[in-house]
Amino acid sequence: MLRANNIRKSFGDTQVLRDVSVNISRGEVVAIIGRSGSGKSTLLRCLNHLETIDSGSILIGGQAMVTTVDGHAQYASEKALRGLCLKMGMVFQDYNLFPHYSVLKNLVMPQRMVLGRSRQEAEQYAMELLAKVGLSDKAAQYPCNLSGGQQQRVAIARALAMDPEILCFDEPTSALDPQLTAEVLAVIRQLAVEKRTMIVVTHEMNFARDVADRVIYMAGGEVVEDGPAKDVLGSERSEAIRAFAGEASY
Template identity: 50%
Template sequence: MTETIAETQTETVPKGRYSGKVDIGLKTPKYLVELAQVSKHFGSNHVLKGVSLRVKPGEVCSIIGPSGAGKSTLLRCINLLETPDSGNMVVAGQYVDLGKPQDRRALLSLRRNVGMVFQSFNLFPHLTVMDNIALPQRRVLKRTEAEAKEHGMELLERVGLADKADSYPAKISGGQQQRVAIARALALEPKAMLFDEPTSALDPELAQEVLTVMKEVASSGMTMLVVTHEMNFARNVGDHLVVMEDGAIIEEGDPEQIMSDPAQERTRQFLAAVINH
C-alpha cells in the first residue's frame, strides 16, 4: 500500500518536488520545518498519504485545498496534536521519528518551538486576556509574573489590544480573541507558527484585522505555516503555496505562479471555485 503511494507520488510530482527524505546531518539546517513521508489514518480513513514538505526559515507557507484534504491534520501533526502513523520530521533542529511513541520531554520541547493558532481561538475562558498570555510564559518559560506581564503588554500593544488586558475572552470580539491567541503563542518566542484556518470563524471585517496582524508577524521574519481559504493572503503574503487534495500534496511552488497558471487540473478547479465564490 505504502509503496504504491510512493510510486504514484513520484510519477505525479511536478519537477523540483521534494522527494521525502529528512536531512539530519546538517548543523545549520536549511529548513526550519521538514516533513518526510508523514502518514496518518483515522480508522480506515487514510488522511495523510505520505506527505513531504520543506519550509525555510522566515518563509510563509500557505496550505490550501478542499475540505477533507488533510490540511489541518498535517498542521496538527507538526506539533503532535495528532500522532502520525509513520514518517519523520525535523522541526527547528529537533528530529522526530513519527512512527514511535514520543518521549514527554521531546514533545514539550517540540511544542515550545512551535506556536499554534486555532480556528476557534481557544483562549482560556476563565482567565483575563493578560493572564491568557502570562500563564504559559510563567509555566513554560519560568518567567516571573512581572516579566510575563511586561512581555504580555508589549505583545498586546503589538496586536493593538493593550486596552483589553483585563477583559475576559467572552467580552471581546472573535477577531480580538484571535489576535490575543496570536499574542499568546508569540509570547513563548516560537521558531515557527502554525495557523489552522485562523480566519474561518470570522466575518470578513474581523478576519481582516487578524490578517493584518498575521502580515505583521510574517514581516517580522517568523516562519509560518498557514492553512487558509484567504487566497489574497496566500498570494500577497505567502512565499510558498502548497495545494493539497485527498491526503496528498498535488502541487506546490510560487503562489503567484500557481494561482495564475496551475499545473494541475484539480488545482485549477479548486482555485476557480474559491475565487469566484
C-alpha cells in the same frame, strides 16, 4: 527548520495523509490550501503533535520529534516532545483562549509556568505583544467580552509570548466575518513582514497569494502542488487550482 518526510496517517480505514513530505525554511511563510477533507489541517496538527502519525518522520530544528523504525512511528519522550512542541506555536480556528483567565493572564500564565519567567517580565512582554496586535486596552477583559477577531488576535499574541520558532495557523479566520477576518489577516501580514516563519492553513486565496512565499496545494491526502506563491496561484496556475478556486475552466 522543519522537515516532515513521508507522513502517513489514517483515521480508521480512511487514509487522511498519504506519503506527505514538507520542508519549511527559516523565515518562510507557507500557505497550505485545499478543500475540506484534503488533509491540510490534519498535517498541521501532526506537526504540532496534536495528532500522532502512523509512519514517517518529523524533524524540528534538526531534532527528531518522530521517526519510523520498522514501519512504525516512534515518538520522542514526553519531555522531549514538550520541548519540541514549544518551538511550534499554534493558533486555532476557534481561538481556544482560557475563558477563566483575563486576556493578560492568558498570555502571562504559560510564560510563567512553562518558561519560568518572572511575573514582571511576563507581564511586560504580554503588554508589548498586546500592543502589537492592537489590544492594549483589553488586557483586563475576559475573552467572553471580546469579538471573535479580538479573541483571535489575543490567541496570536499568546502564541507569540512563548517565542516559537515556527508559528502555525489552522484556518485562523474561518469563524470570522469579512471585517473581523481583515483585522486578523492584518496582524498575520505584519508578522510576515517581520520575517517570522509561519505555516498558514487557509481558505483565503488572496491572502495566500499576497502574503505567502510558498503555497502548498493538497488534495486527497497528498501534496499536489508545492511552489512559490506566484507560480502556484499566479496567472500560470494549473487546472486543479482553477477548479479549487471555483473558476470556470475554458
